[in-house]
Amino acid sequence: MKLISFAVPCYNSQDYMRKCVDSLLTGGDEVEIIIVNDGSRDDTINIANVYAEKYPDIVKVIDKENGGHGSGVNAGMANSTGLYYKVVDSDDWLDDNALASLLSKIREHKEKGTLPDLYVTNFIYDKVSEGTQYVSAYGDKMPEGQIIGWDKVKKFNLSHMMLMHALLYKREKLLQSGTVLPEHTFYVDNLFAYKPLPFMQTVCYLNLDLYHYFIGREDQSVNRKNFVKRYEQQIRVMKCMTDAYTLDEIKKMPKGLKRYMWHSLEVIMMNTIFFTCAEDSPERRKALKEMWQHIKSKDKKLYRKLRSNSYATAVNYLSWKFRGWVMTKGYNFLCKKIKLG
Secondary structure (H helix, E strand, O other), rough: OOOOOEEEOOOOOOOOOHHHHHHHOOHHEEEEEEEEEEEEOHHHHHHHHHHHHHHHOOOEEEEEOOOOOOHHHHHHHHOOOEEEEEEOOOOOOOOOHHHHHHHHHHHHHHHHHOOOOOOOEEEEEEHHOOOOEEEOOOOOOOOOOOEOOOOHHOOOOOOOOOOOOHHHEEEEHHHHHOOOOOOOOOOOOOHOOOOOOOHHHOOEEEEEEEEEEEOOOOOOOHHHHHHHHHHHHHHHHHHHHHHHHHHHHHOOOHHHHHHHHHHHHHHHHHHHHHHHHHOOOHHHHHHHHHHHHHHHOOOOHHHHHHHOOOOHHHHOOOOHHHHHHHHHHHHHHHHHHHHHO
């Protein structure tokens, strides 16, 4: 069995996908690379097929109609066979030394019969055009190199989260979680880094700068204008997150997990409100109101807690225009901190 299945969702990725795939190939026969061509209109599928022909025991190609990033992640999960599953976007890449260290640690844990359900590694915001980087690490949140339960995971601050880039799920547990991402939707990584967590009973943090998250393309989902434009998709993801678990279910989770799940909901809710309010229109006001109504109809307890006890509480009492101003200031600060801007 392969140790890791890497899914690489691709849409019109001909200009940069080779760097991504080449970085994964350094894992050799212990990895499986699933290139998902999501209805590309450029040379992506031909490039993918060349890799599959050259590395038939490592590379698989899935050629499908366009369904968005979530659809590519879903297809990768459905066709994966490895012990662990990780998504690597086609414009990103992995550090070869860090990948070698990760595989070595998996082998070690496998031989000892102590494989954790979840590995957490560092990731790097990498703005290549300016030669700037920002490392998101987790050494202050959990002990390094130890297999732990959620009770050992410390509280996260407002600007710090375990994003998809940091997570390596045990595939069996991921499938048990029933995680299916919505199609034709950006920001599904928020759901992917949330719904499976209660199924991951043991965690191991490795202080490895593994994942390089490329920053700089105008069409990236983290670009401010795209955030603002795609507010409806962020609302869709927020609804999926609040549908995943009731407040009563979250309260029954282990302390560290319960605390982090609530933290994740609060942060993504705040982002959702800010980017919806970044511009004003009847459609945006209606969409935000319908989101709250949706949550209330599903779980009144969760609705009341989100409305009254979250980072976003104060935002609800601000004028629409002032919410947009706060969002802009906060986004610019984040950009400066992690080299997005």
